[in-house]
Amino acid sequence: MDQYRQAYQEEARELLAELESALLALDQDRENRELVGRAFRALHTIKGSGAMFGFDDIAAFAHDLETAFDQLRNGQLAATTSLINLTLAACDQIRSMLQPDEPGSAVRARSASMLAELTQLTAPPSASTETARPWGIHFRPKPDILLNGTNPILLLRELRGLGRLEVAADTSALPPLAELDPERCYVAWDMVLTTAVPLEAIRDVFLFVEGDCELTIEPLPDRPKPGQPAEPQHPARPVAENATTSVAAASSVRVAAHKLDEFVNLVGELVTVQARLGELAARRADPEIQAVSEEIERLTTELRENSMSIRMLPLRTTFERFRRLVHDLGSELGKDVQLVIEGAETELDKTVIEQLNDPLVHLIRNSMDHGIEPTEARRAAGKPIPATIHLSATHSGAHVLIRVTDDGRGLDPEAIRARALAQGLVEADARLSDCDLASLILAPGFSTARRVTDVSGRGVGMDVVRRSIEALRGSMEISSRPGAGMAVTLRLPLTLAIIDGLLVRVGQSHFVLPLANSLECVELTGQDIAEAHGNHIANVRGELIPYVRLSEYFQMPVDRREREQIMVVETEHGHFGFVVDQVLGDHQTVIKNLGRLYRNVQVVSGATILGNGSVALILDPHRLVQSVLQSDSKLSNRFVHEEKPTHGK
Numbered sequence: 001m002d003q004y005r006q007a008y009q010e011e012a013r014e015l016l017a018e019l020e021s022a023l024l025a026l027d028q029d030r031e032n033r034e035l036v037g038r039a040f041r042a043l044h045t046i047k048g049s050g051a052m053f054g055f056d057d058i059a060a061f062a063h064d065l066e067t068a069f070d071q072l073r074n075g076q077l078a079a080t081t082s083l084i085n086l087t088l089a090a091c092d093q094i095r096s097m098l099q100p101d102e103p104g105s106a107v108r109a110r111s112a113s114m115l116a117e118l119t120q121l122t123a124p125p126s127a128s129t130e131t132a133r134p135w136g137i138h139f140r141p142k143p144d145i146l147l148n149g150t151n152p153i154l155l156l157r158e159l160r161g162l163g164r165l166e167v168a169a170d171t172s173a174l175p176p177l178a179e180l181d182p183e184r185c186y187v188a189w190d191m192v193l194t195t196a197v198p199l200e201a202i203r204d205v206f207l208f209v210e211g212d213c214e215l216t217i218e219p220l221p222d223r224p225k226p227g228q229p230a231e232p233q234h235p236a237r238p239v240a241e242n243a244t245t246s247v248a249a250a251s252s253v254r255v256a257a258h259k260l261d262e263f264v265n266l267v268g269e270l271v272t273v274q275a276r277l278g279e280l281a282a283r284r285a286d287p288e289i290q291a292v293s294e295e296i297e298r299l300t301t302e303l304r305e306n307s308m309s310i311r312m313l314p315l316r317t318t319f320e321r322f323r324r325l326v327h328d329l330g331s332e333l334g335k336d337v338q339l340v341i342e343g344a345e346t347e348l349d350k351t352v353i354e355q356l357n358d359p360l361v362h363l364i365r366n367s368m369d370h371g372i373e374p375t376e377a378r379r380a381a382g383k384p385i386p387a388t389i390h391l392s393a394t395h396s397g398a399h400v401l402i403r404v405t406d407d408g409r410g411l412d413p414e415a416i417r418a419r420a421l422a423q424g425l426v427e428a429d430a431r432l433s434d435c436d437l438a439s440l441i442l443a444p445g446f447s448t449a450r451r452v453t454d455v456s457g458r459g460v461g462m463d464v465v466r467r468s469i470e471a472l473r474g475s476m477e478i479s480s481r482p483g484a485g486m487a488v489t490l491r492l493p494l495t496l497a498i499i500d501g502l503l504v505r506v507g508q509s510h511f512v513l514p515l516a517n518s519l520e521c522v523e524l525t526g527q528d529i530a531e532a533h534g535n536h537i538a539n540v541r542g543e544l545i546p547y548v549r550l551s552e553y554f555q556m557p558v559d560r561r562e563r564e565q566i567m568v569v570e571t572e573h574g575h576f577g578f579v580v581d582q583v584l585g586d587h588q589t590v591i592k593n594l595g596r597l598y599r600n601v602q603v604v605s606g607a608t609i610l611g612n613g614s615v616a617l618i619l620d621p622h623r624l625v626q627s628v629l630q631s632d633s634k635l636s637n638r639f640v641h642e643e644k645p646t647h648g649k
Contacts, residue, residue, distance in 0.1 A: 004149050007254060008053040009098050015042045016091050017321055023084050023091075024323040028338070030079045039087070040069040046094065048208050051154045058097050061111050063161075065090055068122045070201065083121050088324065090114055132163060132196045133219065139206070140170075140188035140214040147183060150209055156189065158205050163195025192220065257350070260311060264497050267307045268590035271498065272609050274300040275588070279611035304498055304588060311351070311495065315393050315402075316344035318353055322364055326389060329368045336375055336386040337368060346393035348400050349495040352472055356402075356492070359465040363404040363488055364389060366462065371408030371486055381483070383407065398494050398516030399474075405487040411480040413437050438478040442466045472496070473605040475572065475622055491572075491622070493605075501589035501608070503616065504567060504580040506550045507558040510616035512589050512608055513578070517569045517621045521583050524564040538566055538577055547577030548628045569621045576625045589618060603627050 022038035029035065047062035065087060071077035093110060100107055137159070141152050159165050170188040174180070193202065199217060206215055274296055281293035319341045326339040348356075372378075372387045379385060390405040420426045420440050432440075441462050465488075469476050474492040493499070501512035522540055524547075532538070538545050547566050551558040558581070566577040591606040598604070605620040 005053050005055075008049050008055065010254070011049065012046055012058075012094070012098055014317070015046050016094060017317055018042050019046075020088065020091055020324050021320045023087055024327055026079055027081070027084050027327070033073070036069060036072045036079065040066065040073050043069055044204060044207065051158070052149045052151060052208070055097070057108070057111070058094055061090070061094065061097070061115070064115050064118055068118060071122060074198075077122055080121070086114065086117055086121065088327070132194050134192050134194045134221075135199075135202060136216075136218045136220045137191040137193055137202070138188070138214065138216040139191070141185045141209065142212045143184040143186065145185050145209065145212045148212070150212070152185065152187075152189075155205055155209070156191075159191065159193055159202070162197050162202065162205075163193055165194075166192040188214075260350075264307050264311060267304055268498055271300055271304055271588050271590050272611075275611035276613070277611075301588065308349075308495055308498060311349050311497070312347040313350045313353055314345050314347050315353065318356060318360070319344045319391055319393075321357075322360065322391060325361065325364055326368065329365065333368060334374070335368065335372050337372055338386045338388055339364075340388055340390045341392070342390065343393035346395060346400055348393075348492065349497065351496050352492055352494075355468065355472055359468045359490070360391075360402075360404065362462070362465050364391075367404065367406040367408065367486070371406040371410070373409050396491070398499060398514055399491050400494060402490040402492065403487055404490075405485060407485040410482045410484055410486050411438060411441070411478075412482065416440055435479075438480055441478070442476075470602070473620060477572070497591060499589050499591065499618075501587045501618065502567070503584040503587040503610075504565075504578075505582040505584060506554070506580050507556050509554075509556065510584075510610060510614065511550065511580075512587060512616050512618045513567060513569060513621060514618075515586065517571070519568045519570055519575065522566050522568065522577075524566050524579060526562060540568065540575075543575065545575050545577050547579055549579040551579075551581075553624075553628065571622050571625045573625050573629065576621070578619075578621075578624075591618060 019039055019042040022035050022042065026032060026035040026039065043062050043066040047059045047066055050056070050059035050062065068077065068083065068087075072079055077083075093107075093114060096102070097107060097111075139152070139155070141150070145152070156165070156167065168190045170190060171186070173186045173188070175186065180186075195202070199219075202217055203210075206213070274293075278293050278297060281289045284290075323339050323341075326337055329335075330337045367389050372389075373381070373383070375385060378387060384407075388407050390403070392403045392405075394401050416437050417426070417432070420437075420443075421428060423443075425440060425443055426432065442465075443463065466476060469490055469492070472492055473496070474490060476491070477489045478486065479489075480486040500515040502515050502518045504511050504513060520540075522538065524538060528538060536547050536549075538547055545566075545568060549564075550556075561581060564579050564581065565583055566579050567583065568575055568577050587608075587610075589608045592608060594601070594604065594607055603620055603624040604617045605623075606618045607615050608618060610616055
């Protein structure tokens with residue numbers, strides 16, 4: 001039963017996210033019946049599944065909320081701000097009930113308080129006996145219905161909550177005691193329910209079991225008034241045509257995250273073994289072994305691509321939960337702000353997504369507190385109300401770009417400079433570009449807030465974002481226009497497990513460059529060096545491309561070759577070249593962490609094991625170029641500030 005309870009907890013959290021999304025959208029469009037239906041279905045599923053798996057407190061709590069949204073659905077109640085806010089608070093309450101970390105009495109007291117407030121907001125529908133009518137219900141579960149966790153008695157109990165219920169059990173299918181299987185259901189029920197609720201509300205009780213039972217619900221003649229002869233009432237038995245058919249087999253399977261991680265790790269090990277086999281086959285020069293190696297390589301590649309696609313999840317769930325954050329912060333700060341989401345179907349490795357929540361929370365809170373002006377200030381400046389925070393995601397090669405943009409006041413360059421001077425981050429006579437000033441807000445402890453609030457002002461937000469993104473082997477860029485808003489762009493790798501790489505050799509060492517960043521390989525001859533007059537620059541079809549020798553950067557004792565090779569890569573600073581001794585070709589790269597001792601080595605994003613058992617470092621082109629430019633002011637001044645094409649911006 002524990003595994004079913006855990007599955008329900010996971011499903012309930014997804015349903016709560018769906019419920020919140022529907023509620024926040026309903027807050028903007030109060031007459032949208034589809035949104036009301038979405039909220040009702042989420043509550044109904046939380047209630048029904050909760051009752052099945054032993055979460056009776058959640059089922060009872062959600063039942064009253066469901067009743068309110070049933071009234072909304074039937075037009076008996078209007079969607080109000082108070083009702084929406086109370087239901088949002090109820091979402092938080094259900095989350096706390098899923099895994100309570102406080103005494104049960106406190107949880108029950110809070111639930112009772114919310115339900116009392118709900119009672120004040122909603123008037124229960126009239127259920128006078130004059131409008132009630134009888135319904136005949138025949139319910140015969142399939143014998144194996146108990147195996148999926150369904151308890152038919154709970155369904156009957158829920159029916160009893162709709163009105164007056166008369167029940168007759170049909171035990172004719174019971175076998176002799178010696179043949180009775182305690183895990184099978186042999187009983188059927190014929191019932192008469194007298195209630196004022198419509199047919200849809202009665203059928204909703206059986207929503208989760210309609211494919212696992214025979215079910216007939218038919219209106220019966222009204223009961224005679226006193227003094228009139230009673231007509232016999234027998235709930236109609238279903239004929240073969242009315243029997244509910246089984247639902248189609250499930251099209252998806254819920255798998256525990258740790259099992260998926262283990263699967264991807266095993267695929268990674270298989271990729272490494274396949275590389276060893278390929279190298280062995282190349283040395284043996286045996287056509288038969290070579291053919292087997294090539295076939296295994298093909299299958300391994302397909303398996304790798306399929307396993308990685310399983311780990312890819314859309315960002316929609318992560319993005320949608322920030323609607324609640326914007327709603328709550330808007331109420332707290334007294335600001336009218338809307339969240340616009342774009343590219344929510346963009347997929348990203350689940351491991352990356354799991355670590356993306358906190359950085360995005362910091363960015364959105366920063367925009368709400370610092371970026372978006374108060375309503376009166378926006379109105380005076382002629383800005384639209386509500387203000388807008390734009391959250392978007394797009395693919396860019398082997399990366400995903402996530403942007404958080406607001407239309408607020410933007411950064412104040414003078415305030416940043418003054419704060420940086422006060423903290424000793426810059427010299428008084430330093431000449432800083434707008435980009436340099438914007439990057440200062442990423443420094444630890446930096447904040448221009450004049451007072452500390454519950455939202456921001458302690459100088460930890462942007463520094464946390466920077467360190468979190470770097471831990472994901474990503475990078476971030478800030479741009480701002482005073483008075484027009486600010487944009488933060490996060491560049492994140494698609495996956496943290498396996499990538500397509502390009503294997504290169506420098507001396508006796510091997511390195512891997514991400515294939516998605518690698519553009520082409522060109523030769524560097526002595527004549528090219530002479531024509532550059534000592535500058536680290538190559539002319540590639542008319543484009544001047546700066547380069548660095550990896551042997552010099554890593555201080556490796558390597559003899560200069562007559563003909564070297566330049567790998568041209570695409571980076572945030574445009575095209576850049578890395579000089580290597582030899583380009584060995586494509587390489588399926590299983591990323592291994594280097595460990596805590598190397599956590600501050602920014603230019604290396606990991607390591608991989610080659611077919612011969614040796615280790616190759618995986619280079620991060622963006623950080624490597626940034627490190628080169630910071631350490632070589634001559635190269636930086638000569639090439640970075642020149643007008644040359646940049647890509648992906």
